[in-house]
Amino acid sequence: MKEIDVTRVTETVERLCIEANTDLGEDVENAFRTMAETEVSPTGKEVLGLLLENAAIARREKMPICQDTGLAVVFMEIGQEVHFTNGDLEAAIHEGVRRGYQKGYLRKSTCHPFTRKNIGDNTPAIIHYKMVPGDNVSITIEPKGGGSENMSRVVMLTPSEGIEGIKAYVIQRVRESGPNPCPPIVVGVGIGGTFERAAFLAKKATLRPIGTKNPDPELEALEKEIHEAVNRLGIGPAGLGGKTTALAVHIEMMPCHIASLPLAVNIQCHAGRHKKATL
Amino acid sequence: MSREITLQTPLSDSDTTPLRIGDRVLLSGIVYTARDAAHKRLVDLMDSGKPLPFDLKGAVIYYVGPAPAPPGKPIGSAGPTTSYRMDAFAPRLIAAGLKGMIGKGARADTVIEAIKTFKAIYFGAIGGSGALIAQSIVASEIIAYEDLGPEAIRRLEVRNLPLFVVNDTYGGDLYKEGVEKYAE
Ligand code: SF4
Numbered sequence: 106m107k108e109i110d111v112t113r114v115t116e117t118v119e120r121l122c123i124e125a126n127t128d129l130g131e132d133v134e135n136a137f138r139t140m141a142e143t144e145v146s147p148t149g150k151e152v153l154g155l156l157l158e159n160a161a162i163a164r165r166e167k168m169p170i171c172q173d174t175g176l177a178v179v180f181m182e183i184g185q186e187v188h189f190t191n192g193d194l195e196a197a198i199h200e201g202v203r204r205g206y207q208k209g210y211l212r213k214s215t216c217h218p219f220t221r222k223n224i225g226d227n228t229p230a231i232i233h234y235k236m237v238p239g240d241n242v243s244i245t246i247e248p249k250g251g252g253s254e255n256m257s258r259v260v261m262l263t264p265s266e267g268i269e270g271i272k273a274y275v276i277q278r279v280r281e282s283g284p285n286p287c288p289p290i291v292v293g294v295g296i297g298g299t300f301e302r303a304a305f306l307a308k309k310a311t312l313r314p315i316g317t318k319n320p321d322p323e324l325e326a327l328e329k330e331i332h333e334a335v336n337r338l339g340i341g342p343a344g345l346g347g348k349t350t351a352l353a354v355h356i357e358m359m360p361c362h363i364a365s366l367p368l369a370v371n372i373q374c375h376a377g378r379h380k381k382a383t384l
Numbered sequence: 385m386s387r388e389i390t391l392q393t394p395l396s397d398s399d400t401t402p403l404r405i406g407d408r409v410l411l412s413g414i415v416y417t418a419r420d421a422a423h424k425r426l427v428d429l430m431d432s433g434k435p436l437p438f439d440l441k442g443a444v445i446y447y448v449g450p451a452p453a454p455p456g457k458p459i460g461s462a463g464p465t466t467s468y469r470m471d472a473f474a475p476r477l478i479a480a481g482l483k484g485m486i487g488k489g490a491r492a493d494t495v496i497e498a499i500k501t502f503k504a505i506y507f508g509a510i511g512g513s514g515a516l517i518a519q520s521i522v523a524s525e526i527i528a529y530e531d532l533g534p535e536a537i538r539r540l541e542v543r544n545l546p547l548f549v550v551n552d553t554y555g556g557d558l559y560k561e562g563v564e565k566y567a568e
Binding site: 145148160167168210211213225251252283284285287338339343347348 | 406408421448449450451452453454457460461462463465466468488489490508510511512513514515516518519532533534535546548550558559561562563564565566567568
C-alpha cells in the first residue's frame with residue numbers, strides 16, 4: 106500500500122490548471138502547422154498562423170491561450186493500492202482548482218444555473234474517477250470552454266440507423282456548429298454504453314493526442330472517413346471558410362443495450378488543452 | 385482577395401460603407417466590452433429611459449469576458465465570445481447608434497438586417513486567440529456592473545486589434561459565403 110497526502114493532490118491540480126491553460130500541447134501545434142501547409146483558403150492559412158502566434162505568446166507570457174479557461178474537468182485514475190491521508194480527496198481536488206485559477210489569473214466561469222451569479226473561484230471541478238490496479242495516481246486536467254461544449258450533443262439513435270446514422274449525425278453536428286466552437290476542432294465521438302457513458306466516452310476521446318491511431322482498425326477507418334467528410338464542409342479555421350474544419354476525429358466505443366444505439370459528440374475547440382501528472 | 389484596412393473609433397457611415405466581407409481590419413481607439421448579462425441591463429436602462437454608462441453613438445462593442453489581468457498588464461487573455469447570445473439585444477442597440485460589434489460566430493437574420501439598415505458592421509475576431517488579442521489592448525477600465533465579474537462593462541483602449549469583416553452594410557455574410565466557397 107502507498108500513502109499519498111492529499112495536499113500533494115491539491116498542489117498538482119493547481120499546477121496542472123495553470124500549465125494546461127497556458128502551454129498548448131505539441132500535438133495541437135503540430136496539427137496547426139501541417140494543416141496550414143494544405144489549407145487552400147488564404148484567410149484560413151492566415152488564421153492558422155495567428156493561432157500558432159497565439160500559442161507562442163501564451164507560453165512566453167504565461168497567459169491563458171484563451172480567455173475562456175473553462176470548467177476544470179479532472180480525470181483521476183487511482184491505483185487500488187493507494188491510501189489517501191490527511192483529509193478529503195475530493196475537497197483537495199476542488200482546492201487545487203480554486204488555487205490554480207486564482208494564482209494563474211485564469212477566468213472563473215462557474216455560476217448558478219438560474220441566477221447566473223458567478224461562484225467566484227471556478228469550483229466545483231467536474232471530477233471523473235477510475236480505479237485501476239497498482240499504486241499510482243494519475244491526474245489529468247482538461248479545461249473545457251463553453252463555446253465548444255455548447256455545440257456538443259448526446260442522442261439515442263435507433264439500432265437500425267447503424268453506422269450510417271452515426272456518420273450522418275456527427276457530420277450534421279459539425280455543420281450546424283459552424284464557427285461557434287472555434288474551429289479547427291477535435292470531434293470526440295462516444296458510441297455505445299448508456300446515455301451518460303456515451304457522453305463520457307466522447308469527452309475521453311478528445312483527450313487522445315492528435316496524430317495517434319485508434320487501436321481498433323474499424324474505428325480508425327471510420328475516424329478517417331468522418332474526418333474527410335467534415336473537412337469537405339467548407340467551414341475552415343475560425344469558420345471563415347476553408348478546408349481545415351477538424352484537426353482530428355476521435356472515437357471511443359463500447360457495447361450497448363440490444364434496444365439502443367447511444368451516440369455522443371463532444372466538440373473540442375482548437376484550444377485543446379490538457380495536462381497530466383502521475384503521483 | 386482580402387485587403388487590410390486601418391480604422392479608428394468612433395465609427396461613422398464613411399468608415400463602415402467601404403468595408404466588404406473578408407476585409408482584414410486593424411482597429412484602434414475605444415471599444416466597450418459587454419456580454420449577455422450586461423446587454424440585458426443596457427436594454428433595461430433604455431426601456432426605462434435612463435442614460436447608459438457610455439455613449440452608443442458610433443460606438444463599438446466587443447463581446448468578451450477577459451481573464452484577470454496579471455501584474456503589470458492592462459488585461460488578461462481577451463478573445464471573443466460567441467455572438468448569438470447577444471442577438472436578442474443587438475438590433476435595439478444598433479438602432480440607438482451602435483456602429484460596430486466584435487465577436488465570433490454567426491448572427492441572427494434580425495441582426496444582419498439591422499446592420500444593413502443602420503450601416504453598422506460586424507467584425508469577427510479569432511476565437512481562442514485571447515493571448516494574441518491581449519497584445520493589442522493597451523488600457524482597460526471597468527466602467528459599469530463590476531458585480532458581473534468577467535462580464536462587467538469595460539472601456540478598452542485598443543491599438544491595431546486584428547479583425548475580419550463578417551457582416552457588411554450590403555448584407556454580405558462571410559460565414560455563409562466563405563463556407564460556400566470551400567464546401568464540396
Ligand atoms: S470554444 Fe474554446 S477556443 Fe473558443 S472561446 Fe471557447 S474555450 Fe476559447
